[in-house]
Amino acid sequence: MSKSGILKSSLAKKYAMALTGLFLCLFLVGHLAGNLQLIFITGAEGQQAFNEYAQFMTTFPLVKILSYLTYASVLFHVVDGIVLTMQNRNARPVGYVKENGAANAKWASRNMGILGTIILVFLVSHMQSFWYTMHFGEIPLHNGLKDLHSVVLQFFSPENALGLVAVIGYVLAQMAVAFHLSHGFQSGFQSLGVRHAKYTPIIEWTGMAFALLVPALFAIIPIFLYITQL
Amino acid sequence: MDLTLKVWRQNGPQDAGRMETYPVSGVSPDMSFLEMMDMMNDQIIRNGGDPVAFDHDCREGICGMCSMFINGEAHGPNRGTTTCQLHMRSFKDGDTITIEPWRASAFPVVKDLAVDRSSFDRVIQSGGYISVNTSGETLDANAIPVPKGQADDAFSAATCIGCGACVATCKNASAMLFVSAKVSQFALLPQGQPERATRVQRMVEQMDKEGFGNCTNTGACAVECPKGIDLSNIARMNRDYLSASAKEE
The missing domain is CATH 3.10.20.30 (Beta-grasp domain)
Structure with a gap:
């Protein structure tokens, strides 16, 4: 076999998909921990704490390295996903007249591309709202720090004409994340060959718990911010 | 009726x-x-x-x-x-x-309903065998000790009849269940060890060449398989291919 064989093989694309996907699961945990400050520390104290956190996350060198790794993972996961999907389409140029996909596979597992696309659209809009504003946009200062806290609160506020739309959009996107994770988490382990009679049920259970809990906690935050500002 | x-x-x-x-x-x-x-x-x-x-x-x-x-x-x-x-x-x-x-x-x-499944044959030809001389001096298979669980898994993998239901069912037309069964039936037995790394590499390479799709772990193949070939075979192939590629000089 040629030395570059592995890079071209279908399995290598799956390893890349799994590794980037599982890394992004870790990213979600970190991101969630940061976001939850918006609920647990409120008022002026919360504003100061969140803005200090945002300052730290955008300047600390180790975090910056991690964030570049995250951008790269998202990009790779998306491009790899598109390549895999196109190859899979080509593998069946003539489809079935009648196909009962629900008989043998879960809905999420059959629609990872669509779910991923929804998440990507959300991601672009989400980064434009907060990441771009924090890095390059015009942002008010508070105690000498960029006041991302106020930007977030304003974004999910009843006073904002699109505040409710933003909350609903966010919650819907989290549902897509939940379905994506419900298949993706355990699928990542399978692609890497991690399967064992004893441990696979634990991985599957953890994956389902992760898919339910993480997006649910993310979704609670904008709902909480909207309601408390009514 | x-x-x-x-x-x-x-x-x-x-x-x-x-x-x-x-x-x-x-x-x-x-x-x-x-x-x-x-x-x-x-x-x-x-x-x-x-x-x-x-x-x-x-x-x-x-x-x-x-x-x-x-x-x-x-x-x-x-x-x-x-x-x-x-x-x-x-x-x-x-x-x-x-x-x-x-x-x-x-x-x-x-x-009509008849399809050409010779792509499966070419995957087998690329490495789905063991290179031993079978002309008369064959060792009694029972002379080589094999743990019971391992023998059972190898036989389960070997029950694959190559019908192609896995490919037909898979939304990606992936042949992973078939190829992994044919990789596993040797990977689990002592006789399969000398060619274990090259076998998995060659068979995956041939599988890709034939234009089968990529596995997305929907698990539909194992549900529709008439012989109950298990998804653990696919995981084993993923593992073996990764380790074979990493060890390759």
């Missing part, structure tokens, strides 16, 4: 093909699906038509020849059976049954 059959007709590989409807009456619930197909063909021939081409051989679920995508599922609605083991009692009087060939670019249609 009276049935309406919607069958894919295609004169040859280059023909565009179309669905055609055939009413069949007097079907016994005890008939196998293939016997019902024979009955339909008999009717077509008596009417001066061209009978529907479909693959079949042993008619007892062990050869892997019969295919057919029946009502949206490989080998029809039942689990753990081939089409020859599917009986008409699984359907109701008055049912409309849609019958299509396996769909995959690596399984081109030869005629």
Whole structure:
């Protein structure tokens, strides 16, 4: 076999998909921990704490390295996903007249591309709202720090004409994340060959718990911010 | 039983093909699906038509020849059976049954419901064997100790009959279940060890060359497999390929 064989093989694309996907699961945990400050520390104290956190996350060198790794993972996961999907389409140029996909596979597992696309659209809009504003946009200062806290609160506020739309959009996107994770988490382990009679049920259970809990906690935050500002 | 059959007709590989409807009456619930197909063909021939081409051989679920995508599922609605083991009692009087060939670019249609599955043969030829001399001086297999669990898993993998239901079912037309079963049946036994790394690399390379899709772990293949080949074989192949590629000099 040629030395570059592995890079071209279908399995290598799956390893890349799994590794980037599982890394992004870790990213979600970190991101969630940061976001939850918006609920647990409120008022002026919360504003100061969140803005200090945002300052730290955008300047600390180790975090910056991690964030570049995250951008790269998202990009790779998306491009790899598109390549895999196109190859899979080509593998069946003539489809079935009648196909009962629900008989043998879960809905999420059959629609990872669509779910991923929804998440990507959300991601672009989400980064434009907060990441771009924090890095390059015009942002008010508070105690000498960029006041991302106020930007977030304003974004999910009843006073904002699109505040409710933003909350609903966010919650819907989290549902897509939940379905994506419900298949993706355990699928990542399978692609890497991690399967064992004893441990696979634990991985599957953890994956389902992760898919339910993480997006649910993310979704609670904008709902909480909207309601408390009514 | 009276049935309406919607069958894919295609004169040859280059023909565009179309669905055609055939009413069949007097079907016994005890008939196998293939016997019902024979009955339909008999009717077509008596009417001066061209009978529907479909693959079949042993008619007892062990050869892997019969295919057919029946009502949206490989080998029809039942689990753990081939089409020859599917009986008409699984359907109701008055049912409309849609019958299509396996769909995959690596399984081109030869005629009607018969597809060319020689891509599977080429995957086997690329490494699905052990290189030992079998001319007379063969060792007794029982002389080599194999742990019971490992032997059981190897035999389970070896029950794959290469029918192609996994490919037909997979939304990506991936051949991972088939190839991983053929990799595993040797990877689990001492006799398979000398060629273990090159075998998995060559077979995966050939699988990709044949134009099968990529596995997305939907698990549909294992549900539809008439022999119950398990997804753990795919994980084993993923593992073996990774380790073989990492160790390659």
